[in-house]
Amino acid sequence: MAVSYMDFTSPGVQYFYDLRNNRTFTKDRGNYINALGVKQLNTLGDNSLLDIFLTRGNIVEPHIHQNASELVYCISGAAVISMINPFTKEVIQVPVSPGQVGNVPQGWFHWEMATEDNTHLLAIFDAPTPEFIAISDFLRLAPPEAVAHTYCLDEATYKAAIAPISDTVVIGPPANCTKYHLPQPEPQLYAQSRHGMVPAKQGVYSAYGQRQGNYPQQGQQRNSQSQIPQGYTNQGSNYGGPSPYRHPQGNKDGN
Numbered sequence: 001m002a003v004s005y006m007d008f009t010s011p012g013v014q015y016f017y018d019l020r021n022n023r024t025f026t027k028d029r030g031n032y033i034n035a036l037g038v039k040q041l042n043t044l045g046d047n048s049l050l051d052i053f054l055t056r057g058n059i060v061e062p063h064i065h066q067n068a069s070e071l072v073y074c075i076s077g078a079a080v081i082s083m084i085n086p087f088t089k090e091v092i093q094v095p096v097s098p099g100q101v102g103n104v105p106q107g108w109f110h111w112e113m114a115t116e117d118n119t120h121l122l123a124i125f126d127a128p129t130p131e132f133i134a135i136s137d138f139l140r141l142a143p144p145e146a147v148a149h150t151y152c153l154d155e156a157t158y159k160a161a162i163a164p165i166s167d168t169v170v171i172g173p174p175a176n177c178t179k180y181h182l183p184q185p186e187p188q189l190y191a192q193s194r195h196g197m198v199p200a201k202q203g204v205y206s207a208y209g210q211r212q213g214n215y216p217q218q219g220q221q222r223n224s225q226s227q228i229p230q231g232y233t234n235q236g237s238n239y240g241g242p243s244p245y246r247h248p249q250g251n252k253d254g255n
Contacts, residue, residue, distance in 0.1 A: 006043055017041040019051045027171040030117070031056040038128035048128055052121040054079070054114035054171070061169045062111040068127035070104040072096065072112060077119025083110035096121075109135075136169040201236040 006013065019034040026032040034051040037045045048068075052060065054077070072081050074096040081102035082093045086109075094102040095115070104110045112121060139162045148155035164177070173179075 008043075011154055012034050012042070012205060014040075014042045014249045020162040024050070025170045027058070028175050031058045031171045033060075035171070044128060046126055046128055048130060050123040050125075050130075052112070054112075054119040054121070056114050056119070057173050061111040061172045062109055064109050064133045065104075065125065065127070065130040066133060067106050068125040068130040069106045070110070070130070071124045071126065072102045072104065072145045073122045074098050074100050075120040075122060077114060079119050079121060080113050081110065082113070083108045134168050134170065136165050136167075140167070156233075173197045231235055 010112045013252075017040045018253060019036050022035050022040055024033050024035040031054050035049070036051070037048040051219070054060070072079075076098055078095065078097045080093050080095050081104065083104050084090060084091055086107075096102050106126075145155055146161070148151065148158050164174075
């Protein structure tokens with residue numbers, strides 16, 4: 001339990017906050033993250049949260065929180081929470097739908113992928129401000145010659161592969177990515193049962209197409225230009241402070 005040193009007689013005590021006032025990252029109108037930490041609500045103890053909105057095929061990039069565990073609650077849509085167990089060296093993939101949660105232990109590599117449009121996830125942390133360490137930062141900042149030498153890679157090929165990564169991705173693929181993204185191998189999904197983690201029959205996702213944020217549902221065709229992202233703004237480093245994000249025309253819900 002957190003020890004509080006808050007002076008609850010102070011006129012500055014806060015009991016309410018609107019997460020829409022702290023947009024920490026925006027990829028496009030359907031993919032963005034709002035944040036709440038102790039700097040936004042000073043009566044919080046050792047907890048914080050991220051309010052995550054995703055369209056089908058979009059991924060909160062692989063990352064770790066070295067100071068916090070993460071409990072992911074699905075409010076709407078559906079997602080697959082993937083993590084690497086550092087002890088068994090296995091990838092665990094857990095599908096969640098509304099009312100279900102997945103838990104990521106502290107310090108584990110993990111990522112979340114939406115398998116339906118209008119996916120809304122709530123990520124809850126046992127730290128007042130979770131530390132976000134993104135794989136994209138390693139890829140773009142680590143000296144290519146060191147990586148190529150360490151893993152016996154062709155340096156020129158590696159440099160060419162990571163060249164498009166110029167910023168922290170946070171939600172991928174980046175909105176300016178025009179490549180065709182090939183279907184990922186079907187993952188082995190797991191669900192909790194009375195016998196422990198067992199292979200799940202739900203949550204398997206199909207291939208997704210060329211344009212990020214414009215994924216058609218099965219049997220449907222979506223051609224609206226308004227659904228094609230027009231770029232993104234990386235504001236991830238602002239987490240924990242006042243947001244510089246300004247909602248267009250005063251609309252705070254991202255639409």
